[in-house]
Amino acid sequence: MKQQIKFIIAALVALSSVISLPAFAKQTVNVGMSGNYVPFTFSEKDVLQGFEVDLWKEIALRSDYEVKFVLSTFSGLFGMLEAGHIDTIANQITITPARLERYVFSNPYVIDGVQIVTKKGREDITTVDDLKGKKVAVNLGSNFEEILRSIDTKKEINIITYDSGFAQDVVLGRTDAFIMDRVGSAALIKKSKLPLQLAGQPFEKIENAMPFLNKPKQIIIRDKVNAALLSMKNDGTLAKISVKWLGADVTQ
Amino acid sequence: MQMPLDVQYIIELLPILLKYLSVTMEMAILGFCFAIILAVILAVVRVLKLPLLRHLASVFISFFRGTPLLVQLFLLYYGLPQVLPIFAGVDAFTAAIIGLSLHFSAYMAESIRAAIMGIDKSQMEACLSIGMTRLQAMRRIILPQAARVATPSLMNYFIDMIKSTSLAFTLGVAEIMAKAQMEASSSFKYFESFLAVALIYWAVIELFSRLQHYLEIRMNRAY
Amino acid sequence: MIKVQNLSKKFADNTVLNGINFDVAHGEIVVIIGPSGTGKSTLLRCLNFLETPSSGVIEIAGVRVDSETATAAQITSLRKKSSFVFQNYSLFANKTALQNVAESLLTVWKEPKSAALKHAETILQQVGLSEKIHQYPSQLSGGQQQRVGIARAMAAKGEVILFDEPTSSLDPEWVDEVLAVMKQLAVQKQTMIIVTHEMQFAREVANRVIFMEGGNIVEQGTPQQIFEHPQQQRTKEFVARATKQSLTALDSAML
Numbered sequence: 001m002k003q004q005i006k007f008i009i010a011a012l013v014a015l016s017s018v019i020s021l022p023a024f025a026k027q028t029v030n031v032g033m034s035g036n037y038v039p040f041t042f043s044e045k046d047v048l049q050g051f052e053v054d055l056w057k058e059i060a061l062r063s064d065y066e067v068k069f070v071l072s073t074f075s076g077l078f079g080m081l082e083a084g085h086i087d088t089i090a091n092q093i094t095i096t097p098a099r100l101e102r103y104v105f106s107n108p109y110v111i112d113g114v115q116i117v118t119k120k121g122r123e124d125i126t127t128v129d130d131l132k133g134k135k136v137a138v139n140l141g142s143n144f145e146e147i148l149r150s151i152d153t154k155k156e157i158n159i160i161t162y163d164s165g166f167a168q169d170v171v172l173g174r175t176d177a178f179i180m181d182r183v184g185s186a187a188l189i190k191k192s193k194l195p196l197q198l199a200g201q202p203f204e205k206i207e208n209a210m211p212f213l214n215k216p217k218q219i220i221i222r223d224k225v226n227a228a229l230l231s232m233k234n235d236g237t238l239a240k241i242s243v244k245w246l247g248a249d250v251t252q
Numbered sequence: 253m254q255m256p257l258d259v260q261y262i263i264e265l266l267p268i269l270l271k272y273l274s275v276t277m278e279m280a281i282l283g284f285c286f287a288i289i290l291a292v293i294l295a296v297v298r299v300l301k302l303p304l305l306r307h308l309a310s311v312f313i314s315f316f317r318g319t320p321l322l323v324q325l326f327l328l329y330y331g332l333p334q335v336l337p338i339f340a341g342v343d344a345f346t347a348a349i350i351g352l353s354l355h356f357s358a359y360m361a362e363s364i365r366a367a368i369m370g371i372d373k374s375q376m377e378a379c380l381s382i383g384m385t386r387l388q389a390m391r392r393i394i395l396p397q398a399a400r401v402a403t404p405s406l407m408n409y410f411i412d413m414i415k416s417t418s419l420a421f422t423l424g425v426a427e428i429m430a431k432a433q434m435e436a437s438s439s440f441k442y443f444e445s446f447l448a449v450a451l452i453y454w455a456v457i458e459l460f461s462r463l464q465h466y467l468e469i470r471m472n473r474a475y
Numbered sequence: 476m477i478k479v480q481n482l483s484k485k486f487a488d489n490t491v492l493n494g495i496n497f498d499v500a501h502g503e504i505v506v507i508i509g510p511s512g513t514g515k516s517t518l519l520r521c522l523n524f525l526e527t528p529s530s531g532v533i534e535i536a537g538v539r540v541d542s543e544t545a546t547a548a549q550i551t552s553l554r555k556k557s558s559f560v561f562q563n564y565s566l567f568a569n570k571t572a573l574q575n576v577a578e579s580l581l582t583v584w585k586e587p588k589s590a591a592l593k594h595a596e597t598i599l600q601q602v603g604l605s606e607k608i609h610q611y612p613s614q615l616s617g618g619q620q621q622r623v624g625i626a627r628a629m630a631a632k633g634e635v636i637l638f639d640e641p642t643s644s645l646d647p648e649w650v651d652e653v654l655a656v657m658k659q660l661a662v663q664k665q666t667m668i669i670v671t672h673e674m675q676f677a678r679e680v681a682n683r684v685i686f687m688e689g690g691n692i693v694e695q696g697t698p699q700q701i702f703e704h705p706q707q708q709r710t711k712e713f714v715a716r717a718t719k720q721s722l723t724a725l726d727s728a729m730l
Binding site: 032035036037038042043044045046070071072073076079080082083084085164165167168191192194 | 264268271326329330331332333334337339340343344421422423424426430431433434435436437438439440442
Binding site: 374375377378380381382383385388392393396397475 | 579
């Protein structure tokens, strides 16, 4: 009797390993994003879409990966990266010296600038200096918060952090302006039709890329991503995705 | 600039949100089941004053009642994998259920303990007099009677738990609150989106309140 | 069969039992009388460790427990050797009469369900409650509840049944039916230790009467000895008062 049971168990184990074989064919890469960043990653009528989404679908295709999008509030994304719940973040993460100390980045795929956005019709704010004494909104944990704080050495700007809804508050007058990247800001104004305007020229260039943990397994994924990005750049796919979502090619 | 209420948008959004209601309810129901089991253990351990265990139970209850649920969820999901790498495999949905269970079990344990202590001492004495152990007495006589007393309070915690699942969106769980937030972010109709999700919570909880009322009537019919 | 050695019980500074010693033989019916608050109930409750003695050794049917070294397992063993009838019946509120009686057989003695329920039904028949077996305690009168309590004690496979003022909480109309059941048990030579104020019952049924006061056994003997020829002064006083009371009650009942 015991012999028979052993045999049955062995057979089941063998069977299950054969059945699950197809799953081993493709590696799954977990990509974190906020789903909250028009037009890079957002959800409309329950469909996740955007620049980053299209980008990664293409990367996955070229690298033979199975991509799984994991959503979280922006401020939670780095926590998830650290904890190992995701392999990388595709949410317009800017390369900063501080982040470089901790993570390894893919090659930058969006070149952008830091932009001030105010309520339409407002003429008193066009440069960073004009922000002194004003209330300025930034996304919690973003590099924009960092940038603003590093510029505001005398702490003359009232910086308010948000997880979402910062554009709305500028319209409502709860804050005077918000800081974000130029490309995202332009897209947001266009899509939302909110009475906002780009105030002045962008200050500070930013390069956005994907962060990975500095571990051998993760670096392998990073390298494959870079290879895919390069091939997408060379055959014009990268530019195409950029124009589709952002109205212009901001990838060089 | 005043924005008029877009009722059409709410009507279109409701079915999308309702699709994810099952996630919310799954978290609440599973969370509640585990919470009850844990709560009974904690309560019995404390009432019977089991050595060592009773102190562990006290510390557990103190911590989970004394820190915000949000903090507990973050510790579980973001913090724990750093010290115990096996936890990296735990997904947000599971982490949320674990967090909800641990958090509410602390409160529920106190309700159950109060209910047990409210049962007349003579019931336990009668059990002991025929040779039952205290654990047997708990299982056969005391807990069934305490369950009646504790039911209103436990149902209240269940309702609380349904609402608390909304915090799971901070872990990235795709439940109704997360969906509402994301749709709001892309459509900029914040008021409409959150009103829609509020209506759903309200309807579900009203349903369970009625159920609770019915349960209480049934349980109040004396033995 | 029962040996009590040097049993003492203190509550804070109050010594309720003062080094009690006594024995009970198999089949013996012992009635304990005495003024209220004198430790009679406490003595009974120490016999099955519902109260933990401050010192002393209890032995029932071969199970010997020293209060200073008593373990939980020992206490549970000791409790299985006796069963208890409470002044306030203490029936399991969430169980029917039948389930109450069967509970010990099911949970403690692990008997199969159908056998246990059958046995319980038989016992309830003996105490005259066949029609009430599926009623809950809340649906029964005081007298009926106490008869269920006695049935539960009868079913519990104890060598001795301990009665703690079984009729003191009953309306007068129910007292007789309960005493009748106890008299039945006496006829069957069930070992019993009964704490009661029912002097008439004690006279009729007891093999031995123990008079306690102030935490001590003052005097013990046959009912005849105690009620008709008490030796100690205190015994004389108590018996005189107690009998006068029951005579008065008898008088009023006859009017």
